[in-house]
Amino acid sequence: MQRAIDHPRWGEDMPTAWVPLELELLQEVENGNNIISRSQLETLNAENKTFTLTPNQLEGFLKIQHSLGKLIYFDEMNLRNFIIINPVYLIEILRSIVTDKQFWPKKESCTESFRRLRKEGIIKKKTIYLKWEQDEFSHILPFKEFMLDILIHLDIIVSPRTDLKNLPLPLHTVSFYLVPCMITNPDNTNYIATYCNDKTSIVLAYTFVDDVIPPALSYRFLGSILTMWDLKIYNGTRMIFCDLTVVEIDDEHDIAVQVKEKRVVVSLVHHDNKTRIVPTLSSSIQECLTAAIYRISEFYSSLSTDGSNHQRVNTTVPFEIEFGVFCQSSICYLHHRKMPSAIKVTWKCHQHRTEHDVRYLRYWYAEKKPAESCSDICSGMYIVEKGIHC
Known part of the structure; x- marks a missing residue:
């Protein structure tokens, strides 16, 4: 009951004109129909004569009924032509x-x-x-x-x-x-030991407010990554496990993703040395990943709204962005806003009282502006996805 009261639409008046269509959909479910097409829904709506909804009203009906959990409807190009009128059917x-x-x-x-x-x-x-x-x-x-x-x-x-x-x-x-x-198989390769270390990688973490990340959220995040970059094949093994996923950016850069308790840990790897990581590439990757995790968070918050922009509930972002440093036998984290100034290149871990060189962590937020000349380590232009990097 408390969860129902907490719903953002609790207490709102609903249009009386919706009642006949709601009853007809309930009757369809009782008749054993779990899915109907958009045209079938429009036919049912047209039969209500006095209470026929306009196209805009019908769209609002679908979105709000979806937010209330009474049906499943996604207003997407390849999904809007069918409506799951019995949500349990999705199971x-x-x-x-x-x-x-x-x-x-x-x-x-x-x-x-x-x-x-x-x-x-x-x-x-x-x-x-x-x-x-x-x-x-x-x-x-x-x-x-x-x-x-x-x-x-x-x-x-x-x-x-x-x-x-x-x-x-x-x-x-x-x-x-x-x-x-x-996937139930754990990582059985030596990839982490070889590449995810202070010499070859820089670490970024999305640290969530809750003590444990919902599995669905982490799976959606992995899904987003796999649609942006190719899954890496390392020593003949496809690098997707229950505790690690690695994608390949180009011949020299990889992204390794691990979910550890309340953190999604992202390591950007250069096969030779982290000093050769391209700063603009690093910041572009960070922007892509952050945008993806924002969208996923919005997706879950939208489940309790009707999806329309003017009525969408403003939700607090459920995570913080942190940087990781390899400290003794583990990774220690600092909030990205607590990075030392550009002049200072070290950060002291208060837990282990160890100084760390963190200059390369700034690559995650490197500015994208033209330069008159290349740095000493630049090896020339190469193509990454649809952009050209130097």
Whole structure:
């Protein structure tokens, strides 16, 4: 009851004109229909004569009903043509993929595919369709493309940027997906020991107010990273584990992401030496990651609003940005606003009473302005994604 009272729409008057359409949707659910198309909804709306909603009113109805948890509707290009009118139905969709071994399909090919899913986080599109062909999930098949789009939108499954051989992959030819939340294998490589150290990497952390980060948030963040950069292949191993994900920026730079209690720890790695990290590249990466984690935070806060800009609730950002320094046997953190001035290059860890050179941590917020000449360590221009860096 208290959680209901805390909802931002508690106590608001709702239009009487909504009642007939609400009742008709409830009747559809009772008749066994969990999803309806936008055209079906418009037909039901038109049948209400006196209480027919205008297109704008119908859109507002959908968004507010979504915020109240009465239905699921996303106003996105490839999602707005269907509405899940029974929210519990989404659980059926999720458990068809995010499931325990005892519920795997009995076909040998599917069993092997699900073993790979737990080990590498990879599932083929045809395996998903085979799962949905089972009697238990056959009701999903008429909406299979829409359901895949929903799972991608929620970052349950992630469309990769490259194929299994790390070759560019056009979106319309995607044959497999990554499912970070299903991976159970821990990192068994020497990557962290080799590259995530004071010599080769700089560290940034998103430290959350809560003691533990919700798993869904961290999975969405990983999903965002995997859509921006290619998953790294290191000594023949795809670098995605339950405790580590590494993506490749170019031939010299990687990003390693770990979730440790209340922190999402991001290490920007240069294969040779952190002094060779490109400052503007570092700050661009920081901006991309921060924007992504802001959007994810907004996504969760929007679940309790109607999604319209003028009525969106202003929420407090649930995390702080910190810098990490390799201190004795662990990483110690300082708030990014407490960085020493540009003149001072060291910071003292009060816990271990150790001085650290933190000049390279400023790369996370390097200014992007033209220079008349290159630095001594510049090796020339090269292309990173869609930009040219020097």
